[in-house]
Amino acid sequence: MPRSERLTRSQLAISSVLLAPRLLGARVRSTVGGELVEIRLTEVEAYEGIDDPASHAYRGPTARNGVMFGPAGFLYTYFTYGMHWCANIVCAEPGRASAVLLRAGTVVLGHETARARRPAARSDRDLARGPARLAQCLALGREHNGLDLLSTRASVRLMSLGPGPSLRAGPVAIVQGPxxxxxxxxDRPWRFWLADEPSVSAFRPGVLKARAARPAH
DNA sequence: AGGACGATTAACT
DNA sequence: GTTAATCGTCCTC
Known part of the structure; x- marks a missing residue:
């Protein structure tokens, strides 16, 4: 079996829609706090930066999204709903602000640590099922925003790309949807996941809510 | 300075 | 199926 090549930054300097499916099956390794937890990605979402109304980067650079406008291979973490952190891998060329949200995975190393970090998990499949749960498994937070995932010394590393949809020995079924x-x-079907994976999170459509009319004066 | 809202989760009925 | 929790960020005034 050939030794796998080291992942390079140029392999990540492609659009999020192209990179996202290639990340399925990839390993993300955390040694935060001196504890090893490694996850195999099973669900991701592409966010096309400045061209994508759903992206945090759509309205231009801010203090929060600055990392997205930088080079590929860096971690973008953000805080949401007053309590949760989520994590993205920045991709494409600087200025495009594309990124792939890590939505779900399975724990392949450090199961005991992951369980300790996710006491609410009823089963192994729930450990990293959902973007905030995945981030909690890997102990990701504000301090990891802007971290270089390709540095061998980083506490969070992207170890390789996934096998991809065209792997001959054992095809990987990839599904795509909203x-x-x-x-x-x-309408952009930029969520990608592995078929028949119990760790994939439930689909919840965005809540339709009428915007409150601004008082005219 | 004020307020609406969020790339969610857990706990309910 | 529904909803509370909870606060940083960003938009508006």
Missing amino acids: RVGIRVAT
């Missing part, structure tokens, strides 16, 4: 929890650009 993204979860967004209210705009819902």
Whole structure:
């Protein structure tokens, strides 16, 4: 069996829609806090940066989304709903602000640590089922925003791309559909997941809600 | 300075 | 199926 080549930054300098399916099956390794947890990605979403109304980067750079406008291979973490962190892999060329949201995975190393970090998980399949749960398994937070996932010394690393849809020895069935929890650009089917994976999160359409009319004056 | 809302989750009925 | 939790960010005034 040939030794796998080291992942390069140029392999990640492609659009999020192209990269997302290639990340399925990839390993993300965390050694945060001196504890090893490694996850195999089973569900991701592409966010096409400045061209995508659903992206955090759509309205231009801010203090929060600055990392998205930088080079590929860096981690973009954000805080949401007042309590959860989620994680993305920045891709494409600087300025495009494309990124892939890590939505779900299975724990392949550090199961005991993952369970300790996710006490609410009723079963192994729930450990990293959902973007905030995945981030919690890997102990990701604000301090990891902007981290270089390709550095061998980083506490969070992207170990390789996934096998992809065209692997000859054992085809990997990849499914594509609408993204979860967004209210705009819902017609873009940029969520990708592995078929028959119990760790894939439930689809919840973005809540339709009329925008409150601004008082005229 | 104020307020609406969110790339969610867990706990309910 | 529904909903509370909870606060950083961003938009508006």
